[in-house]
Structure formats: structure tokens, C-alpha cells
Amino acid sequence: MTDKVTEDYLRRTRDPHAALGHAMDRITWPPALAAAAGHRLLPRPLFLAAQHLDRAAHDVVQLFGLLTALPDLLFDGDLNRYCAAVGIDARKQRLITSLGGTAPPLYGRADLSYDGQRFQLLEFNVGSEIGGVDRAGTIPRLLARADAFRPFAAAHHLAHLDTDRLVAGALRTAAATVTAQAAPTVALLEAPGGLGRFGPVWQALAELMRGHGIDFLVGEVQHTRRRHGRLTLDGRRLDVVLRCFSAEEILAHPDGEDLVADVLDAHREGTCVLFTPLESALFHNKAALALLSDPRARAALPAAQQDLVDRFLPWTRTLPADPGADRALLEQCMDLREELILKPSAQYGGNGVVAGWETTGDRWRQALHAGHAAGAVVQQRVRPRPEPVADTRTGEIRDWTAVWGLFVAPAGPSGIYARAVPDTAGAVVGMGVNQQARTAGVFTHPAPAAPPGPPCDRP
Template structure:
């Protein structure tokens, strides 16, 4: 069913030019202006909070997996979800603070979870700034007031979590700061508007002194982590010595962002109570380790299955069976045999409408959550005809928008 505010927006042609009139801050414009969906998105606020509450409860189940299934052994947990021993050794067993994004499809009045991303290494938090600019667009104000529209900003929630009176740096590694330079400049710009001057750097630029990490000579109170566990292995001694600098989020987040954890919960329902099973059934499509599914079933059900690399990001390692031939599918199954991949039931999302475009659009709703609940949204969308991987970094045909709640 179409949200009534969405329908009101679609019915009023005078509103359809709002995205072309936005006065975007310079770095936000450089990052996104060329790839904006030609409409905002809308959602009832109680739905935003309700789904966020489900996502937080789902994370609680993920956090409980080592205890429930592996007698508290993180070594066995890491092995089960395909994390290499050298990475597990530096990840530790601390429960991370809740900071994540759930990528979700809307199916009618329901929402189905595709994957969970845990930690701060998540794209799209500055789309809360895009929502703010839409909300403040002068010609859009009558509609904003009529429907009492508001927005949530993930960057603001991040700064609340790390503390606005501390020296903060966003740290990457492996040239990723250059690869995603426009995005990081937009993050930095958003933080500056909120009164926090954030440094940008990579691990190889960091030194340690008196227990603190220093970036180009500046002592860091908090290092917001965008580098991966794989990248951190070579800097294990540095990070251990710089323990007085808070690492937000800690490397232990990586346990819970693996798609393998969803496969564990989807398959091992016997470790859950009735309410927990209901939560998993409500949110999660059928998901299994690829290695555990008979090859004849994988072959027969190609058009209803998608194969995903357990630790992939930005759409890497995602293979929709319905867009492949039988031969291509069989070759894929051979190529990834024995590697950490999962297979998931195809979810058929409700198409979205974009004014002036007759094509049905495919939208991924990225629910940001913190310990405080709903923290904003990353909206990514594209025509169905442009593929099945809705990823801004991984598919150049993907566009973005902002979410307003009512």
C-alpha cells in the first residue's frame, strides 16, 4: 500500500521539481548531485521506529550467538562464519556499541531484511544531510508543514555517540580515502556544520605516543573506524599500543556484520524461543551457508536464489540467480565452492514510482540504528531494469534520496 504522504506528493505535480531546486552544501553536491532520484521518500515515523526496534532485537540475537551456539568460544564462532584466524585474533570478544545499518526491501506493508552491516564503516550517513536540505527547501515548506514532516541525521547520531568535545578522526586504509574522497569530504562537511571538526586519514599515517594514536602529529581521542579487520592485521601492534584512543566501532563489530551470521540464525531456529523465532521469520528471508545446500536444489531454484559473499560490501560478490543463465549459474557455483558464501531466497520488493519515469524502481531502505534506536535512513534506488545490486559504490546506475518521516 502506498504511504498517504507519498501519494499526496505524487499527485501534486507542483512538488515534483523539488530535487532540482536543492541548495546543497558544496561537498554534498559534489558527492551526490549527479545521482539523485527525482523525488524524496516518505515513511510514517512510528514505522521507522518499529522496524528499528526489530533490527535492534535482531542484533541482540546476533550478539548472543557465541554463547548460544559455541559455548562462548569466539574462536569457534569466527571459524563458523569464515573469519580468518589472524583477523579473529585482533577482533577480540568485546560486545560492540550498537551502530549499524540494516538493508531492507519493502514488500507491501512489510519490510524484509537483506543484510546487516555492523560498525561505523558504512556508506550513506550523510544522506541525512540530503534529507535536511529537502526539508528546508523554501518551495517545499507548505508540504512540510501540512504533513508535519521531519528527518533524522545519522551523522548527528554518530557525533552524539563519540562525543562532540573530543578530537575525532575518520580513519581508512589502503587508498580508500582517495577512492571515496567525495564521500568522506561530505561526511567531514556534515560534521563541521554540526560544530565538530573531524580529521581524515589512513592507518599508515598514524603513530603512537604515550598510549594515544596521533594523526599527522595530532593526538586523537576517538578514531572512527572505516578500515576493515583485514586491513588492521598489519597494524595490530600500533592499535594495541594506542589503546587510550577509543576505536569506534571496535573490530569486534565485524563478527556481526557477516552475512554468515544471518545464515546461522535462519537455519538454527532451535536455539531461539517463540518470540525470537517470530522476529527472525518476520524479518529474514531463508538464508543458508552455500556449502550446506544440495547442488541439485541450487540448480533447480536458480531464479529464486541469490548468492552473496559473506564478508562482501558495496555489492561485491553478489550474484542474483534470476539474472544468470543456467550455465553461468553452474560456473559460479563451481567458482565459489568452499569459499565463505551464503545463498538467500529472492525477495520481490514492491516497486516505487518516480515522477516523469514510467519504469518501476527498486529501492533499498538502509535503516541506521544506534543504542538509542532509529538513527536515520540511506535511500538507494534505481530502475529494476538496471540490475539487482542497489549499491551506490558498487553500481554506477544506483541513485540516492533523502527520507522524511511524518
């Protein structure tokens, strides 16, 4: 099931002393990246056909447009009805639509499964509170320069996108609406306490952004101030806030709206750009994908968009708040337990995910009932291509399971990276919830174009 580039890489690295197999070990990583993730890098890159990635990138951009059009397509532009349908309560709706409720800019990370011929969408992290930008471009960029890897890359015409450069470009474009400075001041803002958990990752991103000529700060939202009509952090006037706090994190505080009031006011007044606005949370919710998959909703879509949903999105359904509201769905989920995975609608990073094939019938029913209460979707199981990885000490090969994170920005597709776990480490491929998870750089290679895949099999 592997591609010819992977097969050639494994053949050349079968000897554990081969220099190619140790190329990752011999790279000098940027200090902050080394501190944040250097101990959790997969020992080899992953490879995929450029044509397959191009098709997936096109589908992701098209699906973003479809997602952000859902209020108009299905609810006549009524955000109240849309929010009710995806489980967004009144307080959250007021917060995330406080800038007008307009469609957010194209920005986020689509998490995908790849079977060697086509990609399928697992979830779409719409918005700027996403990880991986610090690694997606850096790993393949530095590996491509390594003496041990460069001949292999040339032989297979390997390519990659510099994600951090493209993100820096998006931030410069955003800043251009409020400043003419060549080096705009951008502050990445976390929720209160967020730097305690994610600080090292954001410092790695800051290190890269400064290298692209951006005056880049890292802080928490409660530390911003208004001075002389401008938003500041540590006394520095800000041109852009890169939002790395979620609506849920803000609303976890009784006075959460006050924490972000200055940031929102500055954006309204045009003195500082909030990138991305909280409106992204309208579509970050996994229940939005379930709307696309539900035949009662998709019937309203044009034929081309129906084809996109059928081909790209696995069968996905929202669990209603009342288990008795759709007993047929509950029993279908019980019958198809080994083919379904449950995901909390508003969480991220793999938190709360339950794979039906990894649990018993009783525990699966308990998870379904908990999902009804908390807000969750069930999604059809997908079976990705195994990614064989050689142990650099012994040469022993074992299969890993990868999830591919495709980045998009206003200028379009902006690179890809992968997270992977050994195939015995469980279904959840999340860096925060699975300590066996590793980050992999990704290269594309030319390959004969494959025809579009068939629609996803539906339960």
C-alpha cells in the same frame, strides 16, 4: 502499491514545470556533499509509514542483540567454534578479537526491503565502515526547509531523523571516556589507499561533523603515530578513531597487523577510543545471518527470537566450503534459482552478488561452486514495493527499486535513507557497482498501524 503520500506527490508533480518536482534541484547542498554525491541524488524523496519504520527499527535492534549473542547461544561462548562456523580463519580471528572478543557497541546500517507493509532484512552492516551518514539526515533536512516542499511536508506531517547529529552524539559519548574537551578530536581512518576511492564521501561526512562542533580529521591508518603516549594523526592528538577500514582490508597486507598496532594499543590503554572495535567483524559476516535462519541453529533460540527470525529475515543459507558436503542444498539452490540470490559472505557494496533470476542455469551453477570456494550465502528473493519516480524534464513516470538503509547507534535508531535503481537496471542496488544507482532522502508519515506481517515464505 504506493502509499497515499507518494500518490499525492506524483499528482502534484505530474506537470514537469511544477515547483514541487524541482525542489531537489534548487537546494544548495553542502560543498563536499555536492562534490561527492550531488550528481547522484534521486529527484524526489521516498515516503513510508512511521509505524512500519518503528517496527523495523525495533526488529533491527533486537536482531543485533541476537546476532551478538550467537557465540553464547549456539557455541557455549567458544569463539573458535563460532568463527569456524561463519568462515573466519585463524589470522582474521586473532586480529578481530585482539581487544578481548567482547560484543561490539550497537552501531551499523541494516539494509532492508520494503513491500509497503513491512520490512525484511537483506543484510546487516555491523560496524562503522558504512556509507550514507552524510546523506541520510542532510537530504530530508534541507528539503524540508525548501519553499517549494515545505507546504507539502506540513500537509502530510512528514518527519525525519538527523542521522549526522545522532552520529556526532555517539562520537562525543565515546570521546567523553578519554577527554573533557567540548570539541573532541576524531579521526576517520581508512585502509591504505582507501581515500583514493572513498575520500570525497568521507570529506562530506567531515564537513557535517565539523558543523556539529567536532574537530574532525580524515586520514589513512598507516599515517598514525604514537607521541608521548597518545595516538596522533598529522601531529594532532586523537580522542576517537572512527574506523572506516575493514579487517579484510588490513589483512590484505602482509604486515597488516602492524598497521593497526598503535590504534589497538591506544584503545587498550584508554587514551583513544576505537569506534567501532574490530569485534564488529564477528557479526558483519553474512554467514552469521545464515546461522539464524538455519533450522539446526534456530531451534536453540527462544520462541520470541524464532518469531523475529521467521518474520524479519528471508531464508538464508551458507554454502559449505566443500560442495559435496551438502548436495541436497546445492540441488535445492539449482531448483530454486529464480527465487535465490548469492552474496559473498565478507564483501560489501554489492560486490560479487549474483541474482539467480538474472542468469542462466549453467552460470548459476558456476556461481554456486565459486561461492562454495570463496565463502557465500544464498538468500531468498524478496519483492519490494516499486517506487514510481517522475522525470523532472518530461513528467514521465517509471518504477525504481529501493533498498532502505536503517542506521542504528548506541542511543538507538538513528535515521534512514534509500538507494534506488530503475527497475530495469538489475538486482544489485549498490552505489559502487551500479552507476544508475541514486540516493534518496526519506520521510515518514503517520498511517494506521498494520498488524505484524506473516513469517517469510520459506523454500
